[in-house]
Amino acid sequence: MKTPSMAQEIRLIPLDQIDVLNPRERGSRVFDEIVGNIKAIGLKKPICVSPRADSQGVERYLLVCGEGRLKAYRALGEKTIPALVVRVSDEDAFIMSLAENIARWQHRPLELLAGIRQLLDKGYTTKAISEKTGLAGSYVLAISNLLRQGEERLLIAVETGAIPLNVATIIAGAGDDDKAVQAALQEAYESGTLRGRQLIVARRVIEKRQRHGRSAARPSTARRSEVSTATLVRTYQNEVKRQTALVRKAEFSQQRLLLIVGAMRQLLADENFVNLLRAESLTTMPKYLAERVWPAGSPI
Structure with a gap:
């Protein structure tokens, strides 16, 4: 990700002065891995923040990227964290944060x-x-x-x-x-x-x-509570129709398979046809079909 040209510096920033700009959720396994890595080898890459003043004029920081690292530091009981401080607009900070999330390899x-x-x-x-x-x-x-x-x-x-x-x-x-x-x-x-x-x-x-x-999106619980007898009957009828269609398709496929098996048995009873297959090195067929054409094993 490319960032716009800006003054940059590394500082130790108090954790309680950092506000998350674009929060997102993580699984516990991924978060535990981040915490474990930082505890074992330290912070390999500083987080990125942009300075902002609150309503009282006190300097705070918007987190641009590195939320996982920030949370890991808090979980480890740290008070400060190394941060790359960049001075960008709210719009640029938002885009940098969003682009960072999108560009991650394991998004x-x-x-x-x-x-x-x-x-x-x-x-x-x-x-x-x-x-x-x-x-x-x-x-x-x-x-x-x-x-x-x-x-x-x-x-x-x-x-x-x-x-x-x-x-x-x-x-x-x-x-x-x-x-x-x-x-x-x-x-x-x-x-x-x-x-x-x-x-x-x-x-x-x-x-x-x-x-x-x-x-x-999953239906809300309020939506689920509106299920009526008529709805259940209609759903049951639709499911019966679907299952009936599946049975018909299965029967049709079975009939086609029986037709193919019968045709293959007749063809393979012809010695000239079998010799032609051997000459062309066509001596195998799918196991499922072969077991029905040759119950006793392949004659080729």
């Missing part, structure tokens, strides 16, 4: 999305966000478009590596049209963009998106 998905959203809300263009955070311009643009469309479920799936960004963009473009969404999935599968487990995960994300909406 959490929701933190990254929230950071980009905050920068967009501040009026920054995708190009400016890219320059300030080091993220690719095409990536920021695609994420920005998904944010504007409220596609939180797709965004989280992208950030966790469940589905590729281009696939999420295509799905979002299909809107709520189920046929268009399924066509997008089929296109991604045929192009090799989605394979194996990714395809399964993508289907689950789409199913949740269709049933619960694009937002990933």
